[in-house]
Amino acid sequence: MKLLITNIKQLLQIRDHKISKVSGKEMNSLPSISNAYLRIENDMIIDYGPMSDLKEINVDKTIDATGKIVMPTWCDSHTHIVYDGDRSQEFVDRINGLTYEEIANRGGGILNSAKKVQDATEDELYKQASDRLKNLIHLGTGAIEIKSGYGLTVDAELKMLRVIKRLAANFEIPIKATFLGAHAVPKEFKHNPNAYVDLIISEMLPEIAKENLAEYIDVFCEKGYFSIEQSERILKAGKLFGLIPKIHVNQFNAFGGVSLGVKYNALSVDHIEELNEDDITALKGSETMPVALPSCSYFLSIPYTPGREIIDAGLPLALASDYNPGSTPSGNMNFVISTACIKMKLTPEEAINAATINGAYAMGISDSYGSITKGKKANVIITKAVPSYNTLPYAFGDNNIDSVIISGKVYK
Ligand code: NIG
Numbered sequence: 529m530k531l532l533i534t535n536i537k538q539l540l541q542i543r544d545h546k547i548s549k550v551s552g553k554e555m556n557s558l559p560s561i562s563n564a565y566l567r568i569e570n571d572m573i574i575d576y577g578p579m580s581d582l583k584e585i586n587v588d589k590t591i592d593a594t595g596k597i598v599m600p601t602w603c604d605s606h607t608h609i610v611y612d613g614d615r616s617q618e619f620v621d622r623i624n625g626l627t628y629e630e631i632a633n634r635g636g637g638i639l640n641s642a643k644k645v646q647d648a649t650e651d652e653l654y655k656q657a658s659d660r661l662k663n664l665i666h667l668g669t670g671a672i673e674i675k676s677g678y679g680l681t682v683d684a685e686l687k688m689l690r691v692i693k694r695l696a697a698n699f700e701i702p703i704k705a706t707f708l709g710a711h712a713v714p715k716e717f718k719h720n721p722n723a724y725v726d727l728i729i730s731e732m733l734p735e736i737a738k739e740n741l742a743e744y745i746d747v748f749c750e751k752g753y754f755s756i757e758q759s760e761r762i763l764k765a766g767k768l769f770g771l772i773p774k775i776h777v778n779q780f781n782a783f784g785g786v787s788l789g790v791k792y793n794a795l796s797v798d799h800i801e802e803l804n805e806d807d808i809t810a811l812k813g814s815e816t817m818p819v820a821l822p823s824c825s826y827f828l829s830i831p832y833t834p835g836r837e838i839i840d841a842g843l844p845l846a847l848a849s850d851y852n853p854g855s856t857p858s859g860n861m862n863f864v865i866s867t868a869c870i871k872m873k874l875t876p877e878e879a880i881n882a883a884t885i886n887g888a889y890a891m892g893i894s895d896s897y898g899s900i901t902k903g904k905k906a907n908v909i910i911t912k913a914v915p916s917y918n919t920l921p922y923a924f925g926d927n928n929i930d931s932v933i934i935s936g937k938v939y940k
């Protein structure tokens with residue numbers, strides 16, 4: 529199948545193959561071509577350039593993108609979309625005055641979702657997650673990472689990971705699986721959390737490795753969840769089983785989790801709403817991607833990740849949704865980039881870089897996704913006619929996407 533997109537108002541995020549992420553000042557530039565064409569063959573980008581260079585060629589289909597922007601699809605490197613039902617009651621409880629922490633302490637929060645996931649069948653979980661995923665693709669997400677972590681028993685964690693594996697087999701977008709058994713301490717282990725860490729290491733990890741169910745390992749390193757010592761044991765054990773670390777850190781408290789992530793060469797450190805000088809120092813000179821989740825800050829009314837400071841320190845930054853039933857019941861990456869501009873003072877160029885090439889890096893796929901590059905996979909967004917790409921973050925809450933191309937085909 530040969531596809532040609534013509535008269536593109538702006539073709540965005542054109543990068544050389546050797547660029548795997550962008551950092552600091554580079555994040556403020558978004559290489560583009562005005563009045564451009566893009567050629568796709570099967571599932572691959574094969575050529576692009578200004579319309580004046582377009583030679584006469586035979587294609588199967590032409591899309592006229594007059595007035596529209598074409599860019600890589602969003603790369604959402606942090607989600608929890610496998611869950612059962614919702615937690616809208618907790619949302620109302622928070623409106624009525626309870627805090628996220630108080631709800632968790634009463635047995636709500638992650639433990640509430642864990643109970644539901646334990647009771648749901650694999651098919652029920654698959655159906656719900658695949659509906660969420662279809663919706664996300666229509667919103668422009670063309671690569672995604674999904675975590676376990678609402679199982680919290682051997683069986684339920686494996687069930688979640690098998691659902692993710694099935695999604696990966698049935699959807700055309702890349703789906704990366706992360707094992708997050710250390711998401712919360714189940715109440716049976718309340719008085720002996722180390723025994724739960726033992727269970728993760730001695731029973732969950734070997735089975736996950738045997739069935740090849742995950743590529744990454746994650747821990748919620750936070751007061752009331754997992755300590756530095758417990759997180760270290762888990763990341764270390766995960767590495768022995770060939771899993772690459774990612775880590776939920778500094779959502780509410782900064783106490784050394786970022787340095788721990790860097791020490792274990794984590795691919796990303798995520799949340800970091802709280803960040804101190806030591807954390808910035810640890811990230812400098814590392815290959816670890818800081819990931820901000822502004823929709824979570826929006827929904828929980830907690831501070832935003834200091835993305836401006838991170839970029840001004842010369843570091844890279846990725847943006848992801850954190851889609852989950854408790855802290856972020858939305859996976860809309862268009863809202864994420866808007867919120868990053870409005871609340872974190874990122875420029876549109878920085879936000880788009882953070883949600884494409886840097887997001888791809890944060891899930892280990894920037895060699896094939898995240899930019900318009902010859903030889904990369906043809907996952908692209910075609911916007912509606914807009915004055916410029918600034919409209920994407922500016923017109924917050926609007927859907928400016930006309931169509932999404934996945935593996936070279938218009939997604940239906
Ligand atoms: O990334 N912070 C930890 N985990 C999720 C929220 C989990 C929940 O409330 O269900 C997050 O925000």
Ligand code: FE
Pocket residue numbers: 606607608776850852
């Ligand atoms: Fe999360």
